[in-house]
Amino acid sequence: MSLAEYARLAIKYCEKTGVDEAEAFVQAQQTIEVVLERAEIQSERVKTQQGIGIRVIKNKKLGFAFASTLSKASIEEACRNAQSLANVSMPNPDWVSLPTPSKLPKTPSGLYDEETAVAGGDEILELAMVSYDAAKNYDKRVEIDDGKFSAFVTDIAISNSHGIDVEEKTTLLEGYLICMAKERGEASSMAFEYDIARSIKDFSSKRIGEVAAEKALASLNPKTVEPFVGKVILDSDPAATILMYPIMSAVNADNVQRGRSLWAGKIGEEIASQKLTIVDDGLLPKGIGSSSFDFEGIPHQKTPILTKGKLEGYLHNCYTANKEKKKSTGNAYREGYNMLPLILASNLMVEPGKKKLDEMISEVDKGIIVRRFSGNVRAESGEFSGIAKQASYIEKGEIKYPLKETMISGNTFQALKNIIEIGCEIRPTLAKAYVPPILIDKINIVSK
Amino acid sequence: MVINKRDGISLVVDLLKSCLKKAFGYSELRYHKRDTFTVSVKDGKIDVLNSGIVEGACARTLIDGSWGFSSTTLLEKDKIEKILKNAASLAKASKPKKKRAVKLAKNKPYIDKYETPMKTDPRKSSKEELVQLVIDVDKDVRNFSKNIVSDTVNFNIVDDELIFLNSEGAEISQRIVRCFGSVMVIAREKGNITSAYDSIGAQTGLEILKKTPLINAGKTAAERASKLVSAEVAPAGVFPVILENRIVGLLAHEAVGHCSEADLVFGGSFLTGKIGKKVSSEKVTLVDNGFYPNGFGTMKYDDEGVPTQKTVIIDKGVCRSFLHSRETAQHFNVKPTGNARAWNFEYDPIIRMRNTYIESGDYSLEELAEDIKEGFFLKGGLSGQADFTGEFMFGTQEAVKIKNGKFAESLRGVTISGNAFEVLKNVDAIGDDFIMRIGLCDKEQINYVGMGGSSLRTKLLMGGAK
Numbered sequence: 001m002s003l004a005e006y007a008r009l010a011i012k013y014c015e016k017t018g019v020d021e022a023e024a025f026v027q028a029q030q031t032i033e034v035v036l037e038r039a040e041i042q043s044e045r046v047k048t049q050q051g052i053g054i055r056v057i058k059n060k061k062l063g064f065a066f067a068s069t070l071s072k073a074s075i076e077e078a079c080r081n082a083q084s085l086a087n088v089s090m091p092n093p094d095w096v097s098l099p100t101p102s103k104l105p106k107t108p109s110g111l112y113d114e115e116t117a118v119a120g121g122d123e124i125l126e127l128a129m130v131s132y133d134a135a136k137n138y139d140k141r142v143e144i145d146d147g148k149f150s151a152f153v154t155d156i157a158i159s160n161s162h163g164i165d166v167e168e169k170t171t172l173l174e175g176y177l178i179c180m181a182k183e184r185g186e187a188s189s190m191a192f193e194y195d196i197a198r199s200i201k202d203f204s205s206k207r208i209g210e211v212a213a214e215k216a217l218a219s220l221n222p223k224t225v226e227p228f229v230g231k232v233i234l235d236s237d238p239a240a241t242i243l244m245y246p247i248m249s250a251v252n253a254d255n256v257q258r259g260r261s262l263w264a265g266k267i268g269e270e271i272a273s274q275k276l277t278i279v280d281d282g283l284l285p286k287g288i289g290s291s292s293f294d295f296e297g298i299p300h301q302k303t304p305i306l307t308k309g310k311l312e313g314y315l316h317n318c319y320t321a322n323k324e325k326k327k328s329t330g331n332a333y334r335e336g337y338n339m340l341p342l343i344l345a346s347n348l349m350v351e352p353g354k355k356k357l358d359e360m361i362s363e364v365d366k367g368i369i370v371r372r373f374s375g376n377v378r379a380e381s382g383e384f385s386g387i388a389k390q391a392s393y394i395e396k397g398e399i400k401y402p403l404k405e406t407m408i409s410g411n412t413f414q415a416l417k418n419i420i421e422i423g424c425e426i427r428p429t430l431a432k433a434y435v436p437p438i439l440i441d442k443i444n445i446v447s448k
Numbered sequence: 449m450v451i452n453k454r455d456g457i458s459l460v461v462d463l464l465k466s467c468l469k470k471a472f473g474y475s476e477l478r479y480h481k482r483d484t485f486t487v488s489v490k491d492g493k494i495d496v497l498n499s500g501i502v503e504g505a506c507a508r509t510l511i512d513g514s515w516g517f518s519s520t521t522l523l524e525k526d527k528i529e530k531i532l533k534n535a536a537s538l539a540k541a542s543k544p545k546k547k548r549a550v551k552l553a554k555n556k557p558y559i560d561k562y563e564t565p566m567k568t569d570p571r572k573s574s575k576e577e578l579v580q581l582v583i584d585v586d587k588d589v590r591n592f593s594k595n596i597v598s599d600t601v602n603f604n605i606v607d608d609e610l611i612f613l614n615s616e617g618a619e620i621s622q623r624i625v626r627c628f629g630s631v632m633v634i635a636r637e638k639g640n641i642t643s644a645y646d647s648i649g650a651q652t653g654l655e656i657l658k659k660t661p662l663i664n665a666g667k668t669a670a671e672r673a674s675k676l677v678s679a680e681v682a683p684a685g686v687f688p689v690i691l692e693n694r695i696v697g698l699l700a701h702e703a704v705g706h707c708s709e710a711d712l713v714f715g716g717s718f719l720t721g722k723i724g725k726k727v728s729s730e731k732v733t734l735v736d737n738g739f740y741p742n743g744f745g746t747m748k749y750d751d752e753g754v755p756t757q758k759t760v761i762i763d764k765g766v767c768r769s770f771l772h773s774r775e776t777a778q779h780f781n782v783k784p785t786g787n788a789r790a791w792n793f794e795y796d797p798i799i800r801m802r803n804t805y806i807e808s809g810d811y812s813l814e815e816l817a818e819d820i821k822e823g824f825f826l827k828g829g830l831s832g833q834a835d836f837t838g839e840f841m842f843g844t845q846e847a848v849k850i851k852n853g854k855f856a857e858s859l860r861g862v863t864i865s866g867n868a869f870e871v872l873k874n875v876d877a878i879g880d881d882f883i884m885r886i887g888l889c890d891k892e893q894i895n896y897v898g899m900g901g902s903s904l905r906t907k908l909l910m911g912g913a914k
Contacts, residue, residue, distance in 0.1 A: 031794075035892060038715035041546050043796045044538045046518045051502065066500030068521045078500065085497045088576040090583065092493045121538050129545060145715060145836075148892060187716075190835045227684065258491055259597035260634050262641055338484075338500050374833045375863045375911070376843030380634055380643050383681060385863040385911035387841050405839070407865055407911030409684060446684040448866070448909045 003028055003050075004167045006070050007159035010054050013079050015161055019086065021057040021098045022079075023160040025295065026050075026070070027337040029152060032121055034128040036147040036177070041128070044121050051337040056082045057098070060091040066338040096322035099298050100162045107168065108300075110286035113199030116171040117153045124151050127175060127205045134209025135179050141220070142213040145190060147177040149205075156295075164297035172196070172288070173203045174430075181216040188402075189222070189389050191215035192237075192372050196428050198286050215371055215390045222404035224447035225393050231367030231420065232408060232443040233360055233394075238373035239438045240429035242384050244348055246412040247278070248432075249379035251305055251313070252343045253320035260380055262413055263311055270309045273419035275353065278305040280315060282330055282346035288428050289346035296332040296341055303329045305348070317343050348433040353422035357437050360421050362397040368445055369394060370408065382412035388445075405448045415440045457609060457621055460523070464505065464613050467528045471615050472536040473511035474552070477528070478751060479611040480504060480793040485570070487579050488602035489586040495600070497579065504793040509535040513549025514542055517796045553777035553784050555754050557618035562748035564625040566653030570605045573654055578603060585631070585662045592670035595637045595677055599670075603629035603662060605654075606896075610751075618753040626744060626896060627656045628886050631666040635673035642679075642860065644672035644828065644845055649886040650742040672828060672846055675858055681913040682847035682859040688823035688907050689864075690816045693881045695829040695844060697899025700734055701804045701887065702832040703840035703868025708736070708761045708769075709787070709799045709891075710776035717836035718869060722767040728872035730765035731904075733807040738786045743803035743898035744886040749786070751797035756786035762872075773799050791893040800891065803898030809878025816877055816905045818853045824910070825850055828861060834868070841865040847910070862912035871906050879903035 001009075007024040014022035028050040035042045052075055053066040063086030067078040128149040135142055150173070157167040176194035180187050193212035197203040234242060249255055250263040257264075263271060282300025284290050293299055296318050304312040317332035320343065333344035361369060368391050375386010391403040423437035464477045471477075481503035488496035505528055506519035516539030518531040586601040605627050612620040628649025635642055646665035650656050691699060707717040714720075719727065728734075738756025740746055749755055752774050760768050770780065773788035776799065788797035817825065825848040832842025844861035884900035 037711060037892075040548055041542055042711075042798070043515060043517050044542050045794070045796065046534050046538065047794050048520045048522065049504075049794065050521055053500075062494060062497060064496070064498045066498070066502075068500075068502040068504060069523070081499050085499060085575070088579055089494050089497050090579075094493070122541060125542060125545065143716075146892070187837060189837075189839065258634075259636060260641075262639075338498070338502065340496055340498070374841055376830045378643065381641050383860065383862075385684075385843075387839075387863075387865050387911070405865065405867075405909065407684065407863065407909060409681075409862065409911045409913065444684055444911075444913060446909075446911060448686060 003155055003157035004165065006052060006075060007157045009072065010052060010075050010079055011159045011161055013076050014056055017083060019056040019058045019083060021161050023055040023098050025053045025334065025337055026157045028155045031150060031152050032119065032124045033148060033150045034125050036128060036132060036144060039144045044125060046121055052078060053337040054078050054082045055340065056086050057095065058086045060093065060095040061086045061089040062092065063089055064340055094323050098160045098162055099164060099296050099318045099328065101164045102299055104166065104292045104299050105283060107292040108283045108285045108287060108290045110198055111170045111290055113171045115200045116151055116173060119151050119200065124149055130205040131175060131177055131209040134206045135177060135213040138210055138213035139217055141181045141183050142179050142216055143182060145178040145180055149175040158297040160297065166293050166297045168291050170291060171198055173200065175205060175208055177208050177212040179212040179216040181220050183220050188216050188219040191219060191390055194430060196288055196430065202286065218392065219390050219402040222402040224404050225406065227446040229442055229444055231364050231439060231441050233364065233367065233369040233437055233439045235371040235437050236427050236435045237429050238370050240431040240433045240435045241373050242377055243412055243416065243438060244431060244433040244435060245377050246379050246382045248345050248348060251315050253314040253316040254343055256314050257320060257323060266311050267313065269311055271311050272306055272309040272416035274309040275419050275422050276309050276416060277307050277351035279303060279349050280305055280345045280347065281349050284347045287347040289432050294330040294332040295334045298328045298330045298332065300330045300346060315343050315345060317341055345432050350422065350426065350435050352424045352426045352436045354424055355421055357423055357425060360423055360437060360439050361394055361399060364394045365396060367394045368392065368403060369399065377412065384412060385409035403447060407446050408443050410443045415443065418442050457611065461611055461619065461621065463525060464528065464611065467525060467532060468613055468615060470529060471509065471532050473509050474615055475532060476508045476614045478506050478793055481609040482792060483607040485575065485605040486602060487582045488600060489582050490600045491598050492586060492590065505531065506793040507531040507535040508796050509539050510550060511536060511539040512543055513551065514539045514546050515550060519794045550775050551778045552774040555774055555784060557614065557616040558749065558753060559619045561621050563623040564651050566625060568654040570607065570625065570627065570654050585666050588663055589631060589633060589666040589670050593674040595635045595674055596633055596670060597636045598634040600632045601666065612749065612751065612753045614753060620749050620753055622748060624651060624747060625653060626651050627654055629662045629665065631669045633669040633673040635677040637677045640677050642673055642677045644669040647886060649744065651744055651746050652742045676846060676860050679859050682824060682862045682910060684910055684912040686907060686909050688820045690825045690903055690905050692825065692827040693879065693883050693901055693903045694885060695826065696806055696901030696904055697804065697885050698829045698832050698842050699868065700806050700901055701801060701889065701897065701899045702834040702842055703838060704734055704872065705736060705801045705804045706834050707836055707838055708771050710770040710772045710780060711799050712836040713770050714776065715836065718838035719767055725767055726765050727767045727869055728762055728765045729875040731809060731875050731878055732762055732872050733760065733764055734762040735760050735807060736771055736801050736804045738802040740803040740898060743884060745802035745897040750788045751790045752788040754784045754786040754788065756802060759785045771799055771801065773797065789895055791895050795893045798892065800895050801889065801897050803884065803900065805884065805900030808880055808882040808902045811877045811879045813879060813903060816879055816903060817850050817855060820850045821852055823850045824848065825855060826861060826864065838868040840868050862910050864908050864910050866908040871908050874906040875904050877905045
């Protein structure tokens with residue numbers, strides 16, 4: 001049986017047993033993982049995983065159950081479990097309906113790569129080794145701490161009792177390496193580099209190794225700096241963590257409706273620097289979060305979030321959209337078949353500026369550049385504080401020296417108003433956002 | 449709700465046993481069935497009401513010193529034989545690329561059964577009552593104060609059936625039950641917004657709800673969010689601090705525990721070569737206990753079939769032991785400590801902490817504050833991270849000012865950082881208010897852990913407002 005057939009089977013069974021609405025989300029995933037640890041292949045895994053999640057609604061009461069076995073018997077059992085949970089649930093007066101079918105856009109190009117789909121343990125091991133060798137050969141002082149390279153082939157099918165019936169297959173490659181450099185008994189801080197792509201062709205193992213090594217070397221012999229409030233260049237990855245994560249939370253319609261978002265009621269207002277324009281694009285070709293439909297089967301689309309600093313809209317799934325009698329923006333997302341849909345950006349795209357990172361550095365009179373951030377970001381309030389890893393001190397447009405045990409802190413929503421420059425080198429991050437380096441001002445910087 | 453039957457388990461054991469006969473080299477087969485129940489109420493409405501089962505099996509094979517691993521959710525004889533074959537061929541294929549040849553320390557092949565000691569087995573209890581309880585807690589939390597605008601209350605049961613078999617003859621089945629819940633509260637006032645969070649839980653049955661009612665977590669979170677909504681952010685700099693008992697476990701775990709994991713020691717962590725040497729203040733005794741009563745990370749056997757034990761990492765300031773798997777124990781020529789754990793059947797076991805804590809002292813909170821002229825009492829943990837050099841960071845929710853030995857106003861918490869061993873060297877007093885908390889640790893794969901300790905006094909770097 002195909003995944004779509006399992007999904008339909010579940011819907012048929014639920015309909016027979018007298019629920020008002022039902023939805024089945026079926027996922028099958030083949031994963032190959034190679035884990036490197038302490039300069040050695042620690043494990044190689046081939047994993048086959050599948051499962052079904054069933055959402056039923058009866059008298060506005062919700063029940064959800066899942067199973068990792070796809071068989072008639074286990075699916076029917078999961079349907080009954082979902083129903084019995086709905087029976088003990090309580091009605092939600094805000095419930096309107098599961099989504100109804102609408103015409104799907106053409107599947108964005110480059111989401112499935114045959115070469116990745118047929119890759120075996122050997123091919124993924126080869127990717128890991130290329131990266132490993134690139135780091136090792138970059139400089140003798142570099143040591144590899146750990147890394148992981150994964151290939152996913154994912155097949156998703158969604159059916160519901162209103163006639164939604166969709167299926168799509170995608171591939172994805174992810175890899176990272178963590179290195180340190182050692183010189184005269186002193187070790188650098190841990191340097192992190194990654195790549196993420198839909199195909200083997202677009203995935204650069206070599207670059208991961210080289211950049212991780214370069215970052216580790218650049219953080220040897222660190223010094224401290226007198227505390228100051230000033231300019232910080234956030235590289236793509238820390239910019240995603242510090243700036244995009246609270247934005248995703250603030251434009252999540254569920255948070256808006258619950259009063260958890262500082263951007264509630266601010267549509268049309270200028271809430272960030274005019275340099276900042278962001279859209280969520282679920283149809284980006286080769287996009288990490290792209291597909292023709294979201295995880296409720298609603299068409300993906302392009303949704304403007306910020307235009308020149310002005311708030312344009314929020315991200316919805318079917319439930320939050322229905323609550324306001326709006327159309328869903330197609331942002332339902334599930335971590336897996338065993339989870340109910342939440343709201344998440346698909347590909348949050350920051351519109352790139354004109355300057356390269358080197359140029360941005362050359363224009364900073366006094367500041368720091370942060371290439372990795374290890375800290376806490378409070379999504380609701382935007383407060384952040386943490387250690388700037390692979391951070392260097394900039395003076396008169398030049399990188400002077402790496403920083404030791406330096407903490408940065410501030411408030412994201414304030415920082416968005418203090419953006420000085422947005423770089424042109426945009427790249428996908430591990431946080432569902434495509435982000436270039438961003439220069440912000442008025443950040444607290446303190447060394448021990 | 450599905451009721452597992454013990455005879456179902458013995459059927460799986462028989463199936464795995466028959467498959468294992470055909471295994472190559474040293475082979476392990478693990479079966480894992482995770483039965484979960486979650487109820488989550490947001491702002492007075494049920495947001496999640498879930499139950500489900502994930503089950504599968506995995507094979508790990510060691511051939512000529514090289515591991516291979518494969519897993520599946522398809523529990524049929526030919527599929528299990530296939531993962532054994534996959535594991536063997538992966539082990540052979542990667543062999544030429546590996547530098548170290550793995551050897552395993554000896555371990556008796558145990559034949560045993562274990563089940564979490566429980567008074568109220570969740571399998572036999574009404575889910576309706578649990579749903580009602582969470583609804584009630586949500587209501588009380590939202591009524592706590594006018595400035596509370598939103599909340600999420602959840603309660604979870606994770607019921608694991610684990611089977612471990614290996615080609616040496618081990619045959620272990622364990623049932624591990626964890627019950628836990630949390631409350632997240634958002635408060636808003638005059639354009640300010642803040643959140644607070646607290647949790648309860650243990651490895652136990654539903655009696656946890658009597659021992660530590662979920663509303664306690666609700667009160668802690670509600671009180672904190674409500675109070676801090678109009679508070680300033682704590683300042684930045686190095687200060688003398690008291691770490692609350694609830695976050696001392698984070699320090700023990702993040703900062704010190706990871707450095708004692710033998711795979712990290714092998715890679716040159718801070719504790720490499722430090723056995724028998726002084727690494728902290730003599731006030732500090734730091735333990736990782738795999739069989740702590742009701743500990744979130746407790747098991748009778750780890751996922752290599754090694755019995756768990758109490759492992760003293762630091763004894764009165766002196767480093768005494770690392771945490772081992774069979775592989776690292778052989779390398780370091782010691783006995784395995786029972787620290788090889790896997791998140792589920794999709795992962796091979798790696799060295800993980802179980803229940804990590806700093807042993808109690810005898811100071812009261814007031815006595816801890818007495819000698820602090822200007823400092824902070826840091827409360828409520830957020831997530832953390834550490835490098836194996838001992839550099840760590842973790843977030844705190846609240847920073848109560850201490851002035852001339854007295855507690856003063858509360859500020860919003862900030863991330864703290866430092867080198868763990870420096871922080872532990874600066875520990876000059878430990879409180880008497882020991883507690884064990886629940887945690888989730890991520891080291892390539894996640895796992896449930898216990899973290900504990902008593903409030904203690906030290907000095908560290910706070911990253912806050914100017």
